[in-house]
Amino acid sequence: YLFATYVAPSATFDIGLQQEKKKEIYMKIQPPFEDLFDTAEEYILLLLLEPWTMMVKSDQLAYRKVELVEEIRQLDSTYFRKLQALHKETFYKKAEESTGDIATGIPSHPDLSKQTEYWNNVPAEYKHFNFNDLLNNKLEFEHFRQFLEAHSSSMDLMCWTDIEQFRRINYKDRKQREAKSVHIKNKYLNKKYFFGPNSPASLKQQDQIMQLSGGWGKILHEHLDASVLIEIQKHVLNRLEKVWLPLFLASEQFAARQKIKPVESKWISSSSEIIAFRKALLNPITARQFQRFVALKGDLLENGVLFWQEVQKYKDLCHSHCEQSIIHKKIMTIINCFINSSIPPALQIDIPQEQAQKIIEHRKELGPYVFREAQMTIFGVLFKYWPQFCEFRRNLTDEKIMSVLERRQEYNKQKKKLVVAEDEKHVKEGLKQYASASGSAIKTGPLGSETVLGLQPYGRQPTWCYSKYIEALEQERLLLKIQEELEKRLFA
The missing domain is CATH 1.10.167.10 (Regulator of G-protein Signalling 4, domain 2)
Incomplete structure (x- = not known):
């Protein structure tokens, strides 16, 4: 299928491989081995390198430009301004009474010095991590979500995710976008989260969101514009990156996971x-x-x-x-x-x-x-x-490589010979000690003395001594050990 679709001369999606390479692949197609399409893979990688480089450069230029966002402002009536003033007054009182701390003891609106302190606790090798790295690593992103749940702060991530889903809905699908906008408004834009004491935005930032959305009347009865949701997402992301991400990176569980490397990947490369x-x-x-x-x-x-x-x-x-x-x-x-x-x-x-x-x-x-x-x-x-x-x-040049390797090989051979000679010397010394020990264990009796058992041939009568017997066994054990070590070195 791969050959017929991409490599064959009349292929539907011909990649443009040279005719000689196509013929070479065709000749090896039966039986197919894992290296069958290596030449085609190498050709494609070189072919795609230039457009990939151009795309990366164009993306970098696009991201450096300032995005123009259309902003719609609405005039407020006199009655609405009075209502808004009363709301601010009651809201400030509630904010002062609240401790503003979440379950972990982390302030709901950490100032700049605190945010720097959080990142100071992160090990140097993990400081390059950012929120995008977590998004690209599904496993670590799931660990991050569990980390937030354990600290009763998963609302930030849920809010960011819902707004991100809203942004990815096609502009032509107005019904789905409006339904998602209403869902986000009802779930997050209330006093329990975004306009509450545990909000990711400061009071000033909350007022800006209020003005941008057209006031409480529009928030309560209408769906929110995309520009408002984007601003809310920025504030949520700011707390995720400045507070929760460094706390996550500084955790012992994250450090332990980074040290675990699969054994199979030791030799795997590009x-x-x-x-x-x-x-x-x-x-x-x-x-x-x-x-x-x-x-x-x-x-x-x-x-x-x-x-x-x-x-x-x-x-x-x-x-x-x-x-x-x-x-x-x-x-x-x-x-x-x-x-x-x-x-x-x-x-x-x-x-x-x-x-x-x-x-x-x-x-x-x-x-x-x-x-x-x-x-x-x-x-x-x-x-x-x-x-x-x-x-x-x-x-090294090709001519010198072999000569250098041959010299190293000769050096290793000479080194082995010296080790063998030294071991043989130890064996000979051990044999001499064994012979002397064995000779001392045997005594010759007088020729004229006859016992009940009689004389052995040549008039020698064996005598036995326990201490000499133990000494001979020890010598024999030592010799066997030396011989065993010698054999191991010879075969190594």
Whole structure:
């Protein structure tokens, strides 16, 4: 479907890939492997880079401009001004009597110094977080909502969300916009929230909203204009960003979540780096250099490079549609060399034993995906060393890379020889001590003395001493331990 829709010459949504690349993909389409469309993906990424850059620049220019907002003002009657004056008088009295504090002890109208104090408590590594980051991270946004609920302050977030939903309703859908506006007015623009003691806006800001909306008469009986709702949303967002967001970022639960990183993501990187690494493994010169480099890190890693290359050859063999006997022979060759080798250890590559056993059990199935999981595992293991290799070869030419790696390999061999020689010396000293201890444990009796048991051959009579016996056992244990350590170092 993907090939017919985007890559084929007569495709409906042809991406414009070169004819040679199209032919290459077509030749490998049966059987399809995970790297089938890598060339098309790389082409598309390069093609989209320029328009993406232009779009980002145009957005930045648009956001720097000042938005013009139409404002409609209405004249107030004499009676309404008197009513408004009475309302202000009673409202100020209630505001003074109220503590203005919410359940957590945080002031309802925190001043600038308090807001700075909240952000001062946030760790330096989290100060770059803003409200938009929370919106883009659904998991953290849900944690933020639960945090507000735990502190009985979820109304701010609910109000912001409802107004945001109103703004996203199409302008042509007037009925839905009016219904949403009435819902917001009834739920939030009352003395329990926006015009109450726990309002996100100051008294002066509340008066401005009142004047902008046309007074209490319009608030009570009509829906609100978009400009009024936008101003209300700004005040709500201001408290969310200046008060609740820093308190959320300073919480222990948030810090604990940031420290948790999934194990699987340790080697995962951008698609461009993965494609570059695949190309390097397919390049004989670079692959040989990388193979020598990882050989210094461990013997199985060098075999891993060879295994990955052989599996690629097997995949090419599957694409060539050759005889089944040849494919089966290739499978058995890879298994006998890397997975079930006659030379110990039997498993010559760094994959789990269960994965190796699964391959051996399914070796008779001539499917193209016999080594898929093993190759992906090896790719992940080798990819960890790719940044180190890139750093290593940055200041070296191709001619010098191999010579430097060979010198390092020779140095490691000499180091191993010194360790082996030193261990052999310890073993010889241990054997001498063992021989002397064994000789002292055996005593020879006089030739002329005869006992009930009689004399042993050559006139030697064995004698036994418990202390010497224990000493000999200790010497033997020491020798066995030395020999075991020597064998471990030789096979390491």
